[in-house]
Amino acid sequence: MSTLHIDHASRWFGNVVAVNDITMTIGPGVTGLLGPNGAGKSTLINMMGGFLAPSNGSVTLDGATIWRNAGIYRHIGLVPEREAMYDFLTGREFVVANAELHGLGRREAARALATVEMEYAQDRKIATYSKGMRQRVKMASALVHDPSVLLLDEPFNGMDPRQRMQLMELLRRMGDEGRTVLFSSHILEEVEQLASHIEVVVAGRHAASGDFRKIRRLMTDRPHRYLVRSDDDRALAGALIADPSTSGIEVDLVDGGLRVQAVDFGRFTTLLPRVARDHGIRLLTVSPSDESLESVFSYLVAA
């Protein structure tokens, strides 16, 4: 079994702290590294992939330091986010070259290409590939030596739904086979569908860790804010505040409308239309005012 240990790792670039004292353990199965853009996910993956030294702390695979350890790549397969590959090669040439660099050959390359179902385009130049095809050839190059650890940086970016489903299926299978699969994403749904375990990183800090149910609950249990406009704001405010699902209502005199803070998300969403109907109030606008991923994540950090 292969386990990645990140122990009090920090990484800063000049004055900017990209990763701040993170400790996590990633074992076999599929783990999703979730966080908004700029949270430090790539920095973490680069440290796990041996392309960045932690400024502080340690990053190890089964006890072996990853930084400056070329031998570690016998066990790690890396799928970088960047698009650049050797575009002048065909997909097959590229995967064969990757196999040869592992001391393997055409047989292993063919197997990897079959695993990602790219045989049909393997003799075309990579330059002609779509983003999804590139992603699959990158996968093949990472799988060619049958690694026990697979690191993927934003693998679903730019994929269409069908490609996304296929890749999810493949990663799920890799996890079921006992490999340690870690992928990063800034989309909760993506992570939720695939990962049995989720690590949330926000602003360089480790915000949460657990299975998706726990993370989902953390995310939905937070106070939600809504902007509500109706034809009788004050009457509506009075009726809403009587219910325990709300914790505060402000009449916004500038923009017009009510700023409602709901503590019980589920209950509030059914309460609002019912209250409006019962009081004969017409709802004009109901919009969540802090649904951006950033605010969801920053709530997690504060929690």
Add this chain to the structure above:
Amino acid sequence: MSTSTTTPPAPPAPAAAPRASLFHPTVARLTYRALLGRRRALILFVLPALLIVIAVAVRALTGADDSTAGGILGGFALGTMVPLIGVIAGTGAIGPEIDDGSVVYLLSKPVSRSTIIFTKLLVAIGVTVAFSALPVLLAGFLLNGNSQQIAVGYAVSAAVAAVAYSALFLLFGTITRHAVVFGLVYALVWEALVGTLVPGARTLSVQQWALAIGQKVAAEGAITSDVQLPVAIGLLTALTVAATWYAGRRLKALTLAGEE
């Protein structure tokens, strides 16, 4: 994707030492295909072709003349063409891969980074020799039929310079995104301009070191250098070894900052 199952991963075997050899054929293949496949590679063909055309034209117009031959081979070939081709081959052997990030695929392998640098150096030297020393030899024979060993002398100089330039510009390629600019500044400003204006600067010039070796090969007085032969050999070796060593060191600690 396909339902064929792959074999479950074996527990990591104790990490064996990366391959000890200094040359990896796959790295070499990727490097020269990248080098010759780029548009920049056109210069690799254009410059030697220009040299041959000049040689043929001069020979046809003025006949065989040793000092004219020396002027063209020393001035244009050694002074401009060899360093330019060295810049393209040396920086091109690694710079673009580091720039666009594709070098990840080479580095995330159990291949020692010294092997990668050394292989790339050999490819850069090979390309530089093929596109500079060989055309110099041919142009020399065309100009004056190798009288006074001028063709062979300059060709040897070009080959020697190719080694040092490749190492130097390969190093530039690993340390800066602007390797081509730095390479051109070194080749054209330092070697060509400062070298002609400031006599002392010539002592620190790959071109002069290489000429010192050519001087030994060619007939007495046919090729001149400002540097003594032992000094030249010492400096050429020191530069090549130091640049290669440092490039390998840089590659070992190459970091890929995230794009965030």
